[in-house]
Amino acid sequence: MAEALRRAAAAGELGGLAPEELPPVALEVPRERAHGDWSTNAAFLAGRAARRDPRQVAEALLRFLAAEGCYLQRVEVAGPGFINFYLDPAWLREVVRDVERSGLSYGRTEVGRGQRVQVEFVSANPTGPLHIGHGRGAAVGSALASALEWAGYEVSREFYINDAGNQIARFGESLDVRFRQALGEKVELPADGYHGQDLAELMRELAEREADRYLRLPPAERQEKLAAYAMAVKLEEIRRDLAAFGVAFDVWFPESRLHAEGAIQRVLELLRERGMTYEQDGALWLATTRFGDDKDRVLVRQNGIPTYFAADVAYHHNKMQRGFHQVIDVWGADHHGYIPRMKAAMAALGYDPAALDVVITQMVNLLREGKPVVMSKRAGQLVTLAEVVAEVGRDAARFLFLLRSADSHLDFDLELAKRQSDENPVYYAQYAHARISSLLRQAAEARVLERPPAQEETLLRAGLAADEGLDRLTHPTEVELCRLLADFPEEVVLAAQRREPHRLTRYVLDVAAAFHSFYTECRVLGSEPPLEKARLLLADATRVVLRNALQILGVRAPERM
RNA sequence: GCGCCUGUAGCUCAGGGGACAGAGCAGCGGACUUCUAAUCCGUCGGUCGGGGGUUCGAUUCCCUCCAGGCGCGCCA
Numbered sequence: 001m002a003e004a005l006r007r008a009a010a011a012g013e014l015g016g017l018a019p020e021e022l023p024p025v026a027l028e029v030p031r032e033r034a035h036g037d038w039s040t041n042a043a044f045l046a047g048r049a050a051r052r053d054p055r056q057v058a059e060a061l062l063r064f065l066a067a068e069g070c071y072l073q074r075v076e077v078a079g080p081g082f083i084n085f086y087l088d089p090a091w092l093r094e095v096v097r098d099v100e101r102s103g104l105s106y107g108r109t110e111v112g113r114g115q116r117v118q119v120e121f122v123s124a125n126p127t128g129p130l131h132i133g134h135g136r137g138a139a140v141g142s143a144l145a146s147a148l149e150w151a152g153y154e155v156s157r158e159f160y161i162n163d164a165g166n167q168i169a170r171f172g173e174s175l176d177v178r179f180r181q182a183l184g185e186k187v188e189l190p191a192d193g194y195h196g197q198d199l200a201e202l203m204r205e206l207a208e209r210e211a212d213r214y215l216r217l218p219p220a221e222r223q224e225k226l227a228a229y230a231m232a233v234k235l236e237e238i239r240r241d242l243a244a245f246g247v248a249f250d251v252w253f254p255e256s257r258l259h260a261e262g263a264i265q266r267v268l269e270l271l272r273e274r275g276m277t278y279e280q281d282g283a284l285w286l287a288t289t290r291f292g293d294d295k296d297r298v299l300v301r302q303n304g305i306p307t308y309f310a311a312d313v314a315y316h317h318n319k320m321q322r323g324f325h326q327v328i329d330v331w332g333a334d335h336h337g338y339i340p341r342m343k344a345a346m347a348a349l350g351y352d353p354a355a356l357d358v359v360i361t362q363m364v365n366l367l368r369e370g371k372p373v374v375m376s377k378r379a380g381q382l383v384t385l386a387e388v389v390a391e392v393g394r395d396a397a398r399f400l401f402l403l404r405s406a407d408s409h410l411d412f413d414l415e416l417a418k419r420q421s422d423e424n425p426v427y428y429a430q431y432a433h434a435r436i437s438s439l440l441r442q443a444a445e446a447r448v449l450e451r452p453p454a455q456e457e458t459l460l461r462a463g464l465a466a467d468e469g470l471d472r473l474t475h476p477t478e479v480e481l482c483r484l485l486a487d488f489p490e491e492v493v494l495a496a497q498r499r500e501p502h503r504l505t506r507y508v509l510d511v512a513a514a515f516h517s518f519y520t521e522c523r524v525l526g527s528e529p530p531l532e533k534a535r536l537l538l539a540d541a542t543r544v545v546l547r548n549a550l551q552i553l554g555v556r557a558p559e560r561m
Numbered sequence: 562g563c564g565c566c567u568g569u570a571g572c573u574c575a576g577g578g579g580a581c582a583g584a585g586c587a588g589c590g591g592a593c594u595u596c597u598a599a600u601c602c603g604u605c606g607g608u609c610g611g612g613g614g615u616u617c618g619a620u621u622c623c624c625u626c627c628a629g630g631c632g633c634g635c636c637a
Contacts (some may be wrong), residue, residue: 041579044617061577082580164593167637192636281633294564294633303637308637337632362566363630370572404574409630410571417587420599423586431599436565442596486569508576518594520601539596555573561599 036076036084037483043081058083061229092472092482098465098535099485100460107488107548112153112496118319119145119332122242123160126235127171128196130385133332135245136361136410138385139401139554141330142247143501145358146552156324159249160315164256165229171195172223175178175203176229179214179222182207202230225387241386245394246554258314262305267349268299268312276348286313288344292351297341307346314347320351328499330359346507359499361406367413392417401425402505402553421474425509429550429556431513435542437559439524446525455559459540469530473538477518481538484514485545492552501553508549515542 012034019373043058044228056560073088088283099106122139124134140530142157150153162168174193181187182204189195206214206229212221235252242248258264271277271286289538317326331338339360343353366373366383373383389397404410405423416423419428440452440459450466459465473482488507495503524535 035580039580044579077582137563162637165637172635184613205566281635283636296633303635304636305637312637333566333631335637339565346624365630408574413573416573421586422599424586424599427599428585431597434602439596446596502575506584506595516600519596519606520598524598525596561597 010555012556021207031183035078035082037087038085040050040083040085041081043068043077043083057081057386086519089474089479089482090471092479093473095482095486096470096473096537097460097467097539100458101267101546103458103461103544104456104548106544107355107492107552108150108152109150109489109493111493115153116157116323116324117148117153117326117328118322118324119328120147120160120319120328121145122238122247123162125162125240126231127167127194127199129198130238132366132383132385132388132412135385135388135397136364136401137330137332137360138242138245138247140406140501141360143402143504143553144328144330144496144499145400147492147501147504149550150447150548151493153326153496155248156246156251158251158253161235161256162233162256162308163254164259165307167309169223169233170232172227175199175226176219176223176309178203179207179226180318181212183215190412195449198379199230200379202233206497227294228420228469237386239435241389243340244392246398246447247390247426253315255311256316258311261320264310264314267317268306268310271299271313271348274348274350286345286348288341288348289342291347293340293344305306309341309345312342313349316342316346316356320346320349320355324355326355326357328357331362333360333362336360340356357499359406362409364401364412366408367411369415370413373414374485388417396424396426396429398554399429399505402502405500407504417491426516426555427561429508429512429546430556431561433546433550433557434517434542434559435519436515436539436546439539440536440543443525448525448532448536455539455557458544459537465533465537465540467537469534470537472531472534476519477514477521478535478538481511481514481518481542484511485541486551488545491549495552504549504552508546510547511542511545515539515546 014418019285043061046057046061058081060084064076073086075085078084081422102108119141122130124130129131130138145155145157170190171194172193174370176188177187177189177193178200181200203226206226206306214225217225236250239252268277268284276287276290278287282302285300286299288297289295297309299313300305300306316327328341335360339358342358343356344355346356366388400412400417401410417426420427421426424477424558437452440449443449449459451464453459453462453464457464461469473479484507491503491507495501518538522535524532524539527535550557
């Protein structure tokens with residue numbers, strides 16, 4: 001295309017436009033399939049530079065466009081001057097062969113090769129159960145991490161455990177109150193204490209078992225011990241709930257390690273050496289305003305105790321020291337105000353702030369039959385992730401979390417999530433996979449196939465079918481399905497690089513829809529043998545793509561429903 | 562007051578400098594003696610929150626206003 005532009009310019013068709021004035025050629029996939037497989041607005045740009053009518057320019061360009069044959073069926077000028085390219089369906093059918101050959105690895109690319117990326121997500125305080133908002137972060141973080149892996153990045157998934165600092169001291173105080181209450185003392189929780197009933201229950205149990213051992217301790221030590229005990233229990237619950245949600249981490253990083261290893265003091269020293277800190281009102285400040293923050297931030301309080309922020313700076317320094325090229329933090333919307341100071345801290349440490357990418361997941365509104373479910377953190381009444389997963393199932397929960405862009409506030413309706421009906425997109429996608437699996441079983445029963453392929457096989461790789469006769473796939477629904485299957489690797493890369501895992505959820509729904517259409521329009525079993533085999537291969541390739549895409553999303557691909 | 566996110570069909574949301582703005586659900590009308598009807602096909606439905614600006618072209622970019630959410634601690 002660029003060549004055509006140059007030739008047209010040389011021939012004087014562009015009003016004497018110099019080569020360096022030629023616009024860059026950008027091909028894009030039009031929104032409307034009828035507008036071709038690829039489209040370019042080069043004629044608009046060239047027309048503007050040369051002050052010619054874009055439509056005429058486009059037609060001139062067409063004359064200079066070498067019909068280099070390569071899988072292009074036709075090229076035409078449309079509308080006010082778009083040039084649309086139509087691919088030869090033969091090219092699209094090749095994708096079936098691709099998928100069948102690659103199988104489990106179809107969709108994997110190496111665009112991220114050599115890049116180490118860390119994704120930190122959930123990082124809930126180990127002081128209570130995960131709630132629904134953590135669930136969204138868990139789904140988004142884990143799907144993003146998987147997409148990055150598929151795109152060839154070397155990925156590490158990390159959970160940061162806030163097991164130190166002021167809040168843990170307060171946690172210990174609340175636990176102590178609960179402990180003593182369990183022993184019959186008349187003491188009250190502080191208003192800003194930890195009101196969760198789970199903690200009261202935990203302390204009741206502990207009091208029954210080991211009242212004496214803890215009571216002998218001085219209060220400060222007892223609070224510390226209680227906090228450590230409760231955190232260990234809560235963290236194990238968190239780990240278990242996440243596992244049940246299909247989320248696993250490579251690294252669980254405790255904040256206390258930073259304190260124990262003196263990492264905070266070291267990073268403060270480093271910042272001081274770099275001239276980024278100053279003292280005022282008896283506190284140590286980091287000059288984050290130099291890097292675009294609203295105000296400078298305190299690192300060490302008047303009382304000599306470092307802030308949470310100081311620990312976080314040390315933590316991010318630690319991440320970068322581990323050699324990650326890119327660090328991605330997935331945070332809830334209530335932490336968005338924290339981004340500028342964290343980026344500023346990166347800059348103050350001498351790192352490129354762009355090495356830190358923060359993905360914000362917006363609030364989740366929990367609904368039941370369209371009505372908000374009342375949640376009060378104060379009263380310790382909140383719907384936990386475990387409860388949601390138990391009620392609606394892991395697949396439905398993950399799918400619904402990943403259906404919307406992370407930027408968008410999410411309404412999560414419990415009734416809708418577990419309803420097995422048209423209103424619930426989860427089953428639509430899974431059903432397509434189950435339907436194909438069933439089709440393959442039927443094919444085996446009808447002796448068209450020797451046996452159905454195992455989930456991790458493909459027909460071609462297992463030698464159950466040859467890749468001949470693909471040119472028989474000519475029905476519009478067949479061609480459309482091929483087109484979608486061909487998009488998969490790029491969709492994965494886009495989901496990874498734009499940090500938008502929800503793209504893949506949409507993609508899965510598109511593929512499922514295209515398959516259902518194809519299945520309705522095109523009879524597979526019982527058509528003439530070459531066509532029958534070709535359609536089985538197409539169905540099988542679809543199965544593989546659905547399976548791979550769902551795997552990235554952490555949603556199961558059932559063989560029966 | 563300042564900052565971030567959002568405002569698109571009755572509902573829930575995609576999309577995004579271009580060609581008539583898309584999907585699901587809901588509504589209406591069709592399709593099962595044959596591979597799963599948890600499906601498919603058709604149809605109804607929108608001045609893309611309001612107003613300015615930039616552009617050949619804005620729903621998309623900029624400004625401003627309005628509305629909702631979330632933040633703005635020497636809490637974490």
